[in-house]
Amino acid sequence: MAEGCSGSTLTTCSICQRLSQELVKLSCHHALCINCAECIKDERAEVEPCCVICRNESPSSDHLSLCDLVNSETSQIVQCNFCLESPLPAEKTCLTCMASFCQTHLRPHLMEAFRSHQLIPPCADVRDCCCPEHDKPCEMFCKECKACICSVCPILGKHQDHYVSFIQEESKEKKENLRVCLTKIQLNNRREADNIRQIQKAALGLKESSAECKLWLSIRFTELRLLLDQEEKAAKSFVEQQTQSILQMYDGHVQACEETIAKNESFMKEAQRIFKHDNPIHLLTEFTAAERDIQQYQRPVDQINPVPVSFQNIQKYISGLKKSLEAVFKKPLQSRLNNGAANTSSGNFSRSLMHVTNCSGDKSHFLKHGRSPIFDPESLHPRLRLDESKETVSCAWLKSSVPDGPLRFNKLLQAFARDSYFAGSHYWEMNVQLSNHGWWVGAAYQSLCRKGDSEYTRLGWNKVSWCLKRYDWEYWAFHDGEKVPVKVDEDPEKVGIFLDYEAGTLSFFDATSSMKHLFTFKSQFSKPVYPAVRLWKGPVSFCKLT
Structure with missing residues (x-):
């Protein structure tokens, strides 16, 4: 949002138009002196942070107030230790001299005579870059203690006989390690993005496969229901055919019995007529003529007892089919499947569905x-x-x-x-x-x-x-x-x-x-x-x- 700027580049405050060497530069490139920034502190406290000149809102995502940004930036400005009246922002800090220099006072350090001095970016507290034991600039790095040390520590201090290296070399090495780390992280992010695409593709394929399987199951179970309907129709048709055949046979016997009764009744009339003759000669003559029929009609008829018809055979077959299906359906579906993910244990189920290819280089x-x-x-x-x-x-x-x-x-x-x-x-x-x-x-x-x-x-x-x-x-x-x-x-x-x-x-x-x-x-x-x-x-x- 804001950054410190030297008086040599922006010396005029955008509000009071006064020259100043202590300015705060906003993201919209307007510069405010410290006094003007402090004056609008209370005024802008409850409002979205923005520039009071152009009203452009701050791009900062955390919506810090203007005063917070000013205080944050001004607190980070390191001033030159050799400017007497109005200190300018420091360009470099010398660990050898233990002081910070602006652009003007830094010029001697750029000459050959000060080549051995160690310059770093502006540092507010030089003591952070010095060895706490000997109060000398840190020039080395102890690889065993993982600490920055001065040149005296490996000789007289507690880092004697430790493996050390120069800070610049160690810094280059760590930067290279960070560069490799960032490259690998980017590669891992690309792999994770590819993993997401693969999983999303697998999820889409799973949904399509599931829909196809459900449709296939609907068709198969419809076919099974049709087969059962056909079996039901066939069983009922068999029973009906057997029934009609036996009833037809029964009707034939009934008709034969009725015909016998009709013949018997007809002969009974004839016998009664002969029986009523008063003339013995006529009675004997007609009796003799009908004697053979009289003997025949006196014979006892056969007694018919129809055997009860049973459909136990087909009932037994259908009952056996029902028990067989019940025995199959009694077991859970997973135990009836011979292969596939449903036959795996819950512990191995997720592992069987997700294959991980080792890309660690090991x-x-x-x-x-x-x-x-x-x-x-x-x-x-x-x-x-x-x-x-x-x-x-x-x-x-x-x-x-x-x-x-x-x-x-x-x-x-x-x-x-x-x-x-x-x-x-x-x-x-x-x-x-x-x-x-x-x-x-x-x-x-x-x-x-x-x-x-x-x-x-x-x-x-x-x-x-x-x-x-x-x-x-x-x-x-x-x-x-x-x-x-x-x-x-x-x-x-x-x-x-x-x-x-x-x-x-x-x-x-x-x-x-x-x-x-x-x-x-x-x-x-x-x-x-x-x-x-x-x-x-x-x-x-x-x-x-x-």
Whole structure:
């Protein structure tokens, strides 16, 4: 808001127009003398701090009053110790002379004769820059006690035999440390911002996946309800068919019984007519003619007892289906899921959802998971050669006479490692120092096509392979035909590759010295992962870590 200014530059007060060597310069560049600033102290106490000339408000976020700002700035002005009448603001403080000098009185100190004097920015209390034990200027820094000391302390004081250095050198070193610290903090802030973007992207993906899953569940449960409705209709239809069939059979028997009753009643009339004859001759004649029928109609009829029909079989089936579903639904959903986040314990749940890639540059963290793979001779292109350890592969002009097996690449100069990883964390390194200006290093599934030169064969051009590529001076990360530029400050001599199978990450680092993170692929691995390379001209080697 305000700063002190020397009388040689601003000598006129903006209010009283008097010349003064003690001025306070506001952020709007108006200058006030100390008297005018004090006069408006009470007047502006309850108002937003602003300049009384132009009324511009102070940009200060804490809204300090004008008087507070004036008092703060005037208290920080260091005056020259050699100005007798009106002291001017000091330009420098000399620790050798134990005094502060304005621009005019500082001139002798700029000459060769005072070159040994130690000048610092204006200091109100010179004693803060002096050794409290010997009352001499602090010229050294004790690394053991972490304190500024004078030149006498290492000889006669309590800092004898301590490791000391000059203040200027130590200050430069600490400034460099602070510069590195600030750079790393900025880098960490960028990483945290990237972490926020990744988490927000994951949250958006989670919401989309959740909505898709809910829609899928609605469709599946609708289908299940339709299946249950169809099963209900089929069961009822079965019962109805059985009922109608049996009722039809019952109706047939009832009709037969009714026909028998009708015939019996008709014959009874005929028998009664014969029975009523008074003429014995006519009675005997007709009786004899109807005697066979009389015998037949006297036979006892069969007694029909319908067997009760039961639908216990279908009831038993539906009851069994209901009990089976109840037994399934009785268990919590989480215990019924075979995999996924819902099957993890609460303690590991958050860790399983959040993968943290170590970017501290501590190589020992990765070496805990160090592996030393070797190349698979059956996968090498005929122009590639292995050394005796099978750790280094190089190019040759002539093809070797090797069997063209199903695992061998016949067009591209590519090779697989013999080792594969299908769980856990694994770290291996590739030495690419002698591979000139072209190489591909990464990993792939065993299902990568080996024959021909197409997107199904090239490392990083399909869904089953991931690689970091260098060609000329450019670096690219390849997967499924998509490439992402990778910024590399210095060409790495070794490339470290870290696979976290469960987390679904494949990370690349500059393993030469600093373990700088280069790129990370994120995927859901479902098959064993093999280290893989593609050569241009120079050799590529697996580094022995175990």
